[in-house]
Amino acid sequence: MAVTLAYAIIFLLTLVWYRFVRRQRKKSQGKAQTELPPGSMGWPYIGETLQLYSQDPNVFFASRQKRYGEIFKTHILGCPSVMLASPEAARFVLVTKAHLFKPTYPSSKERLVGPAALFFHQGDYHSRLRKLVQASLSIEAMRNLVPDIDALAASTMDSWHGGHVVNTFHEMKKISFEVGILMIFGRLEARYREELKKNYFIVDKGYNSFPTNIPGTPYRKALQARKRLSKILSDIISERKEKKLLEKDLVGCLLNSKDENGEVLTDDQIADNIIGTLFAAQDTTASVMTWIVKYLHDNPKLLEAVKAEHKAIKRLIEESNHPLSWSHTRNMPITYKVILETLRMASIISFTFREAVADVEYKGYLIPKGWKVMPLFRNIHHNPEFFTDPQKFDPSRFEVAPKPNTFMPFGSGVHACPGNELAKLEMLIVTHHLVSNFRWEVVGSESGIQYGPFPVPVQGLPCRFWKESTT
Known part of the structure; x- marks a missing residue:
């Protein structure tokens, strides 16, 4: 009897397995023999996440590109993923077939920024918000911002003088935050600015921490600070509405916007996009400016050429008795190329996350619906086929x-x-003040990169700064 039951169970299991295999084959028949890209999915569930975070990310991606080619699969952060390391593939995902790949972020990060922030969306809502951000960043608007950015860069950098050790990255974050405030609010009352700064930096600290909502953890503190930010922004928005100002800063553009149905943005939508803009404006720009300080320090001949360019501009400023202007910033060709090369070398945004909204075929490979797709900007920027001797600045x-x-x-x-x-x-304005007014030296190790998550020199590039003699 027991033997008969065992045979029956084996028969049923075989039948279930047979039907499953047939179903899978039928599903694959319409895919014209399309297969997944080559690569390794690593261990069950954790995939290759440990390998990614236990070594230099550049080594992780470059080694797999060398082994598998310019399209390969992996499994990181709990997600099956396809990596793309060619210009054509990046264009396919980000431009040509952008509608098939939606932006995707971990829900823990979305909670801190706000779900209505433009970079979490695509389609009509995204297009509307993007136009509003661009309207607040018109040439006229940026031209008008130059004196204010100039003044805050000068005041922040004055505190560096004296030869004490300065964490360059932290100081650059201060400048970027204030520039973000200028762009979003114009001239904001000091009480609001200080409250925004205090709570924003708590959110910023928790943004890349482990997302556990336990009292005392950085993530929990960030969630609480995010609630306080909402209250502060609600007060600012209410004041703006009462005064009925038609300012052309970002808040003004968001408040005065109506869609084709005459609908205005809610206060929560405005708050989410303000915080999203601060996040987008701060760490990335501060990271690049920190690398500019390092690359100029490491290339004395280039530094002298940049200094000469800015001393000529400084003479023009002194002769005209007017501060740095928009036209001056348009006449910094060497500095501009330094910025572009820093953007390439540092590749602050090493890759971007997208998610396939349908099964997509690319160059004979299947990118399944729901898989993460990551164009690898850093691999492209450091490819000798496109940039000769790519590790040279x-x-x-x-x-x-x-x-x-x-x-x-x-x-x-x-x-x-x-x-x-x-x-x-x-970056142009900060570099102008840096090379016109200071000499500096890097303290401690002059090599090494840390990721948090953006690449910055080790320990934020500790430096000592001294004011240059004006004689």
């Missing part, structure tokens, strides 16, 4: 425009960073 390479889709420091397509021109303006 050489701004002169930008005397000739890079090949299409090989240089994407601000992303590409409809989700490219709308604030990229403001970021470059900020």
Whole structure:
């Protein structure tokens, strides 16, 4: 009897397995023999996450590209993923077929920024918000921001003088935060600015922490600070509505916007996009400016050329008795190439996350619906096929425009960073004050990169700064 029951169970299991296999074969028949890209999915569930975070991310991605080619699969952060390391593939995902790949972020990060922030969306809502951000960053708006950015860069950097050790990255974050406040609010009352700064930095600290909602953890503190930010922003928005101001800063653009049905944005939508803009504007720009300090320090001949460019501008400023202006920032060709080369070398945004909204075929490979898709900007920027001797810092390479889709420091397509021109303006102004007024030395180790998550020199590049003699 027992033997008969055992045979019956085996028969039923075999039948179930047979039907499962037939069903899977039928599903694959319409895919024209399409197969997944080569690569390793690593261990069950954890995939290759440990390998990614236990070594230099550059080594992780480069080693797999060398082994599998410019499209390969992996499994990281609990997600099956396809990595793309060619300009054509990046354009396919970000431009040509952008509608098939939606932006995707962990829900823990979305909670801290706010679900209505533009970079979590695609389609009509995203398009509307993007246009509003771009309207607040018109040429006229940026031209008017130059004196204020100039003044805050000068005041922040004055505190560096004296030879004491300065954490360059932290100081650059202060500047970027204040520039973000200027762009979003214009001239904001000091009481609001200080409360925003205090709570924003708590949120910023918890943003990349382990997302556990346990009292005392950085993530829990960040959630609480995010609630306080909502209250502060609600008060600012209410004041703006009462005064009925028609300012052209970001808050003004958001408040005065109506869609085709005459609907205005809610206060929560406005708050989420304000915080999203602060996140987009701060760490990335501060990271690039920190690398500029390091690369100029490491290249004395280049530093002298940049200094000469800015001393000439400083003489013009002194002769005219007017502060740094928009026209001055348009006449910094060497510095501009230094910025471009820093963006390439540092590749602050090493890759971007997308998610396939349908099964997609690319070059004979299947990208399944729901899989994460990651164009690898850093791999493209460091490919010797596109940039000769890619590990050498050489701004002169930008005397000739890079090949299409090989240089994407601000992303590409409809989700490219709308604030990229403001970021470059900020870098130009900070560099002007840096090389015109200071000499500096790096303290401790001069090599090494840490990720948090953006790449910055080890320990935020500790430096000592001294004011240059004016004689």
